[in-house]
Structure formats: structure tokens, C-alpha cells
Amino acid sequence: MTITERKGEARKVALGARNAAHVSLSDETKAQAVRHLKDLLATFGTPRVAGYMPIRSEIDPRAALASYGGPVCMPVVVAAGQPLQFRPWTSECAMVPGAFGAAIPQDPTQVVPQVVVLPLVAFDRSGFRLGYGGGFYDRTLAQLQQTGPIIAIGFAYSAQELPQVPKEATDQPLDYMVTETGVIEFARS
Numbered sequence: 001m002t003i004t005e006r007k008g009e010a011r012k013v014a015l016g017a018r019n020a021a022h023v024s025l026s027d028e029t030k031a032q033a034v035r036h037l038k039d040l041l042a043t044f045g046t047p048r049v050a051g052y053m054p055i056r057s058e059i060d061p062r063a064a065l066a067s068y069g070g071p072v073c074m075p076v077v078v079a080a081g082q083p084l085q086f087r088p089w090t091s092e093c094a095m096v097p098g099a100f101g102a103a104i105p106q107d108p109t110q111v112v113p114q115v116v117v118l119p120l121v122a123f124d125r126s127g128f129r130l131g132y133g134g135g136f137y138d139r140t141l142a143q144l145q146q147t148g149p150i151i152a153i154g155f156a157y158s159a160q161e162l163p164q165v166p167k168e169a170t171d172q173p174l175d176y177m178v179t180e181t182g183v184i185e186f187a188r189s
Contacts, residue, residue, distance in 0.1 A: 003166055003168055006166040007130060007133065007166045008133075010121075010122055010130055010162060010165060010166055011121050011122070011130060011132075011133070013122075013162070014121045014122030014130065014160050014162060015057075015121055017157075017159040017160055018057050018058075018121065018156070018157055018159065018160050019056075019057045020159065021057075021157035021158075021159040021160070022057035022059070022157070023057075025157065025180065029180045030059065030060070030180065031063075032180045033059055033155070033157070033178065033179055033180035034060075034061070034063045034064045035064075036178050036179070036180070036182055036183050037061055037064040037117065037153070037155055037178045038063075038064040038067060038068070039183075040153065040176060040178060040183050041064060041068050041115070041117075042068075042069075044115060044151065045070070046068075046069050046070030046071070047070060047113075047114035047115050047151075048070065048071045048072070048073060048111060048112065048113045048114050048115070049065065049068055049070060049071070049072050049073070049113060049114070049115045049116075049117060050072075050073050050074065050075060050086050050113035050115065050116045050117065050118075051064075051065040051072055051073075051074060051089070051117045052074065052075055052102070052117065052118060052119050053074060053095075053098075053102040053103050053104070054102075054119065055100060055101045055102050055119075056101075058119040058156075059119075059155055059156055059157055061117050061155050062091065064117075065089070065091075065117070066090070066091040071088065071111070072088070072089050072090065073086040073087055073088050073089055073105075073111045073113055074086065074087055074089040074104060074105055075102075075104075075136075075140075076098060076099075076104045076105075077098065077099035077100065077136060080134065081135075081139075082136075082139070083136070083139040083140040083142075083143045084136050084137070084139075084140040085110050086110065086111050086112065086113055087104060087105040087107055087108065087109060087110065087111065088105060088107055088109055088111055089105045093105050093106070093107065094106040094107070112144070112147065113144070113150075114148070114149070114150060114151065115150070115151040115153065116137075116140070116141065116144070116150060116151070116152050116153065117153045117155050118137050118152065118153070118154060118155070119131075119154075119155065119156070120154050120155075120156050120160065121160065122160050122161070122162045122165055123154050123156060123160060123161055123162070123165065123174065123177050124161065124162050124163065124164050124165040125161070125184070126164070126165075126173075126186070127173040127174045127175070127177070127186030127188075128165040128167045128171055128173055128174070129154050129165065129171075129174055130162075130165045130166070135170065137172070138170050138171055138172045139170075141172040142170070142172060151175050151176070152172065152173070152174045152175050152176075153174065153175065153176045153177070153178060154174045154176070154177040154178065155178050155179075156177070156178075156179055157179055157180065158179040158180060158181045160179075161179075173186065173188065174186055175188065
């Protein structure tokens, strides 16, 4: 089985688990995940944090981002095969339709985050994630690392954990994973 096929199979399993968790977990359990994310973000001071606008059954980080004490931005898909760009965000800012059904800030100002909170389809205990297959976050994290340190935080339901995520050389690891059960910190060499 090719890596593409293995990733496709893993996506099916993880998306089913994510969809089930999204429907079955209580609002309080989801709020616990948000509290874990908020607490982790507070440990970094106030660097610029990139979040995301949830689509489909992705867990929603906006409450943690809205209460964060530093600047926040949201990703913008520029084109297939390109890294993401980021625009400043507040819970009151004007939003417009973006790619894949995710709203984006109307303000076209581009900013560079130092911490990236990202959605995912699946993750494993070695710190790797599986996305939808477009490679946007992998390209973005690789580009951001060229300009300085970047912290990558996955945010998901614990049901999205797989024993091992199929990975390629271009897949970028996470520094942290946050779920409703807590925070996992991954050791990096």
C-alpha cells in the first residue's frame, strides 16, 4: 500500500472518530479542551498566535483565542501548493468567506505568527499529525521555521489519536497536542 493510500485509510478512520466525538462529547468536555488550550497559551507570554476558524467537525479554538492576552491571527489559503498567509483577528473583526468554507478576516494586513494552533484529522504520540492532504500547514510550518522558532500546537479530540500516523519527509511535527484530556508535550531533538 502506498503512503497516499495509507494516509487515505487513516483519514477515514480518524474522521469517523472525530465526527462521533464532535456529536457525542458534552459542551463541558469541549470547554475543558478549550481551557487546556488557554492554559498552554498563557505559558508562552504574548507572542502572536495563529488559530483557525473551525469547519466540519473540527474542535473550536475561538474561545481560547478570544481570551488570549496577545495578538491573534487567522490563516488564509492563497492558492493550492502555497503556504498559508495570516491576517489579524479579534472576535469582533469583520470576516469574509474563505477557501474550504472557513471565514477569514477582512483586513488584508499580513502578519507572521510565532505560535500556530492548527486543526487536524489525526495525531499520534510521536507528535505527527494528519491533515486533509493539501499540505498547507506542513509548507507553512517549514516556511515559518526559516525565519525563527515556531511552536506548533495541534488541537483536536482525544478520539482522533491513532497508534501511528503515516508520515512523509515533508510532514512537520507538532510541539504540543491539546485535547479534552490534557496537553501532550513532544520532545524534539
